[in-house]
Amino acid sequence: MNTDKLLTLIDLHNGLKTAYRHLAQRYRTAVNDAAKLSAEMTVEVDDLAEQIILKPIDELAAMAAEELEAAGLAAGQIRRLVAARRLAARLQSETEAQAEDLKQSQIVVDHLVEYARQRGEPVNL
């Protein structure tokens, strides 16, 4: 049995775990930022403006500056909100994809560690 390779693969898996933790943290921050921005923008606005702010990203991004101004919203603010939500959405899909990779890697590592254990070479993860 190639113990060096096993240890290398465990290291790679641990690296994947760390990268996932960082990505998940970035995702949480992005979600909080987008929510904070929405909350700030909905303070002191009328119902129409609030409905606009709560629209899905693509609809919001497609709105004309005049429409926004008519509802008392600044186009610049809306652009920032769209960017924040898009970042959160992108990080969400990246986090989900990486979670799947991590799950797959965990299965492989578990099999390898069990295989080593059965051959009397226990490995600490």
Next chain:
Amino acid sequence: MEQLNELRQQIHELQSERLTIIRQRCSREQVKAMLDSWLATAEKQGHAAPQLAVDRAMAGQAFAPLYAHGNAAVIQSPGAAAFSLELGPLLISILGKAAIKKSLLPLVEQLPDGLAPEAKAQRQAAIDAELLRLETEEEARIVELEQAGDHILRRPDARPEIILA
């Protein structure tokens, strides 16, 4: 990467074939042999029952040559009593083995044919050998790609003995 994906595709196909073979029903010949065996047993039982009825009649008991005996498995729910009765011996004693076989044999012919046991074992052994070759090649390819700086995930069902060989 393309080469690795091709290897994985071949592995997947062979694994599926292996699973199909393992789950595969008996061959038509095996089912025919089962049918013949059942017919032979039922024929013996079919001759014994009327003979017994005749013997009983000779002993002065009621004559009931085609009386069917069965078992009821009573389930503990009101009004439900599962009941099963094997009519094969009775029908064979009346219609004859050939007639019953003639009506059942076409059903066997309609079955998709499976591999005979020896052919099945041979195909399984060939698949196992090919899988070992492909999975070893896959691991070698992954190592090459990793050395070139790529990060490749191994399949969740990759065999540890091949990865750590």
